[in-house]
Amino acid sequence: MKKFSSTMKGSSRRSSVTKRVKLTIIFAVFGAALFYLVPRLLFGVAALVMLPIVAVQSWFYESSASLPQFLRDRSALVAEMQQLEQQVLEHSGDQHSLTLLKEENAELRSLLAEDGSERILAGVIARPNQLPYDVLMLDQGRVDGIVEGAPVYIGNQTVIGYVQSTTRHTALVTLVTTPGFSSTVFVFGPDIYTTAVGMGGGQLRIGVPQGIELNEGDLVIVPAVTSGVYGAVTHVESSPTQPEQFGFVSPELPLQGIRLVAVGNTALTGSSFETAQANVTAANTDLFSVPVPDDVLVTVGTSTATSTGSTSTTTATTTTDL
Amino acid sequence: MMLRIVSILLVLVTAATGPWWLAVICGLLYIVWFRGAEIVLVGLLADGVYGTGSVLPWYTTIFTLTLLLAEWLRPHVFIYNK
Incomplete structure (x- = not known):
């Protein structure tokens, strides 16, 4: 009797394990089929299930109510x-409050584009x-x-990805920094177009x-999209024995610091190459031009030079257009 | 049973809100403790929300492989099961 019981128990355990393994494999195969064949359906179902959790998370991180704050x-x-x-x-x-408000206002104005194009502000x-x-x-x-x-x-002008x-x-x-994601970039300095590949974590490799x-x-x-500076080359990996060198690009604002x-x-x-060239030209203008008030700016076209001597005062105005 | 439900909900919440390593740790603990295949579905939900554009469903893959590994290892690491 004891032997019979022991045999039955072992058999039952084996059967249970087999059942669990089968169930796991069925779930995995089912999941893989959904993931690769109908990702939109999977996204819809998953988003529906996760909605309450995401809603609570959003309330906790973004709400201005007393408790989450x-x-x-x-x-x-x-x-x-x-x-x-x-x-x-x-x-x-x-004065400090005014400065903060001005900065936030500038950030929001910058995010919502100054060129009049309509954009939607979103929290991360x-x-x-x-x-x-x-x-x-x-x-x-x-x-x-x-x-x-x-x-x-x-x-205002920096694209970091797409919906x-x-x-x-x-x-x-x-x-754009998703591993394997390729994008065309323009590098100031050598002034070249090249392809950047995403490395993850906000890093691009050119x-x-x-x-x-x-x-x-x-x-x-x-x-391809705008003339905004994505970032700067932070590290160059160059070995004389290799035919190519790599530059790693980080964004001006780290991913962890993005709030809006x-x-x-x-x-x-x-996008066409002509559009890209126009964006590069615009970037050149934006990067190296600063809005200077008229009364401070001195140019050849409107400059006034005054020299004062001990006996006479001379004022000369040049109106040569470049 | 209640502990099992609470644990699977915990895995779901950590997978939805992050950080990802905490979700993976919770999932692994759940697998070691309960060995429930439903964890694969939880992984699938998380991958469905965040990873539909990715090459591999990471949560589903990790949970499936760990679950199978746990099933395979368990008879070898327990002494008093024969």
């Missing part, structure tokens, strides 16, 4: 408060350090006007032949 990184808030108190004492409060609720993928999750979705394929900006998919209240952004002088600090733009982004209201369409 209190819970949000309390120690950081306390430290910031002490710093602000110190600054308020130093600058008598109002998930970043690459929270996810194993190089994507951003935004707190605005279809009902807010986000469309798939729309470009995503930080600052890959949307739900009613969220949107998923694929970054590969050029050894003869081209690539230096740290060279600015890089993605001219702006999303274009139309999907990206293909």
Whole structure:
């Protein structure tokens, strides 16, 4: 009897293990089929299931209600408060508040484009350090006007990716730095067009032949969409024995520091080389020109030179146009 | 049973809100403790939300392989199961 019981128990355990393994394999195969064959359906179902969690997360991170504000990184808030108190004492409060508001206003104006094109402001609720993928999750979705394929900006002109998919209240952004993602870039310094490949974590890698002088600090733009500077070459990997050298590009604003982004209201369409060249020219103008007030700016066309001697005063005005 | 439900919900929440390594740790602990195949579906949900544009569904792959590994290893590491 004991032997029979023992045999039955072992058999039952084996059967249970086999059943679990079978179930696991069935789930995995089913999942892989959904993932590769009907990803949109999977995204829709998953987004529906995750909606309450994402909603709570959004409330916790972005809401201005008392409770989430209190819970949000309390120690950081306390430290910031002490710093602000110190600054308020130093600058008598109002001036500092005015500066902060001006900066925030400038940031928002910059995000929403000064050229009049309509953009949608969105908060970032998930970043690459929270996810194993190089994507951003935004707190605005279809009902807010986000469309798939729309470009995503930080600052006024810098494109960091595009909207890959949307739900009613969220949107998923694929970054240009997603591993394997290729994009055409223009590098100031050597003044060349080349292809950049995403490395993940906000890093781009550009590969050029050894003869081209690539230096740290060279600015890089993605001219296919806008003339905004994506970032600068932060490291050059060059070995004399290799036929090519690599430059690694980091964005001006680190991914972890992105709090708000702006999303274009139309999907990206293909871009021509002429458009890219126009964007490079615009970037050149933007980068090296500064708006100087007329009364300060001295040019050949409007300059006034005055010399005063001991006996006479001479004023000469030149009106030569260049 | 209640502990199992709470644990799977914990894995789901960490997978949805991150950080990703915490979700993976919670998932692995769940696998070691309960060996439930439903963890694969949780991984699939997380991959469905964040990874539909990716080459590989990372959460699903990790959870499936670990689950199979756990099933294979378990008889070898326990002494008093015969």
